[in-house]
Amino acid sequence: MDVSWVTPSILAELRRPREYPAVSLVLPVHRALPEKAQDPIRLRNLVAQARKQADDDPEITHSRRADLQKQLDSAVEELEWEREQTSGEGLVLHVAPGEHHTWVLPQPVTEQVVFGTTFLTRNLVAAANMLEPYWALVLAEKPTRLWDGSPLWLHEVTEYGFPLSAQGPEGEAPLKGGVAVRPSEPRAAYRTERVQRFIRAVDDALGQALERRRRPVFLVGMQAHLRRMRELTRHRDALADPETDTEAAGYEKASAAALSEALRTAWERAHAKRVRTALDALDAARSEKRYAGSLEEAWSLVNQGRGRHLVVDESYHVAARVDGERVNVVTGDEGEIRPDARGTVVQDAVDELVERQLEHGGEVTFVPSGAVDGTGLALSLRY
Template identity: 85%
Template sequence: MDVSWVTPSILAELRRPREYPAVSLVLPVHRAQPEKAQDPIRLRNLVARARKQAEDDPEVTHSRRIDLQKHLDAAIEELEWEREQMSGEGLVLHVAPGEHHTWLLPQPVTEQVVFGTTFLTRNLVAATSMLEPYWALVLAEKPSRLWDGSPLWLREVTEGRFPIAAQGQEGEAPLKGGIGVRPSPLREERLRRFFEAVDEALGQVLNGRRRPVFLVGMQSHLHRMREVTRHRDVLADPETDTDAAGFEKASAAELAAVLRTAWERAHARRVQAALEALDAARGEKRYAGGLEEAWNLVSEGRGRHLVVDETYRVAARVDGEHVEVIGADGEIRPDARGTVVQDAVDELVERQLEHSGEVTFVPSGAIDGTGLALSLRY
């Protein structure tokens, strides 16, 4: 199942404590050949690692081991590799006695096998934070088209008035001319009215579904749309605009590559805003750096915004509200009591979400070498 189906209630259910072991398998996958041909083999190897760890773990009983293997086999059998790989770059399997879940993610992940009393959800949290859907408005006279998009999907909108074409004076024929036509007051006025009509149609779609809107089209059309729109608050930053003609005839696959670039620019701005907010919090003495310093503050509900290096993983010993980092993730075996946590960063993310705090994952090395930082509510 792709991660666009994940809701807060699903995340809460996945974070629910389970009978040991709750096993999380994380695997990078590929969208294209030749790399994607190796993904099923790499998954089988990852599953073999999980089975070996279960066999070597004295706290996993024989009956739980058999049940675990059954659900590992079922999860693999349900995967449709051709479809899954075309639309994602990460795969997460959650397997425990009596259940299994598979998730396709839009972003690259680090290969892992994690045993614990809860499922690993940090990758899902990171993915859902990246999956804020957007609208893409392709501006052209013949016609303007609207697309419903995210890093995982792109679908044309055909509801309401879209696609919408420029009309002549009688409301039937398209405006004469096109690229290279000499501007005239009459034509400029008709173009202005046309883009006002596009903006009105956009407003009808935005009603109740306000999202960032990326613009694609010739520079003159981009300028005109920004000039007449009544929805400046949802138009993405001008630096995400795509100045190009001809995309009114493009397929979803052709347009997706262009919009991926626009989305990456917008995502980079969101990351930068999160880092700047951390700097402001530091200056106001509302800042905590590192896992051990942030742990109690998050548990008390004081965390406003947790910013995490996407590659930062450590194991820790948890004793009540006290946490002690004891090694790199993967080097420490967890226990059935939950006192040794294989990915303590995941545990911290879960606690932050349980207190309605915000979480943002940022590129490796962006947080002063501490791995994570927290701005405080008070």
């Protein structure tokens, strides 16, 4: 399933403790040859690894092992490789006796097999973090169009009065939203007022969309329209930074494919700013002594509900031994220790930390590898 379907309630259900084992298989997928042709083989190898681990684990009963293998087979059989490889860069299979779930992610992932008493969800959280949807407003007088977008989809919206067109200078035909033309006025004054009224009509329609779903708004259009929209809008706080504006004409007639290329740049700039903001907030928290800079430090603080914002290196994952509110990273040969049914050894303790942060209502942001001072993660505190 496309990760855009993930909701907080679905994440909560996936994080629900299960009878051991809950197995998570994570696989990078590719859009181009020759790697693309090898993805099904890599998945078969990953499934074989999971089967062997289940066969060798004395804590898994024969009946649960058989059910687990049946669910693994079903999950693989239901994959539509052509679709999965063209719509994402990562694949996650959640498999347990009696259930299986498949997720396609937009970001690269690290190949792994994880056994535990909950499913691995950090990749889904990271994807949701990346996939914050947006509105894209393509400003033009014939017409202005509204798009519902994210890195995974772009769909034109035909609600709230969109697409919205200004009328020509001939006649007295009113615009949607009550905008009327008056050709008897001096041309320059008429043109200025006409554009202003049209932008206000667009802004009213945009307000309806924002009332339904509050999202950042990316602007696309000629410089004059972009400037006037920013001057006149009543929804300035919803507009993305001016650095995300796409200054160009002609996109009012563009296809979703053509427009998505332009909006990818806008999204990347917005994403980079979100990362910078998260890292700057960590610096401020450090200076105010509201900061924890390692898994061991953050663990008990998150469990106490004191974590405000957890910032995680997207590639950081470690095994750890958990004892109540204490955690010790497993190193050396111990790194090969498998989790047991009691959950005392967790193969990905970072995933567990992310889950607990979300359960306590804290914020989580994933950032590029190495961005968190090489420590893997950091936490700003509420108090």
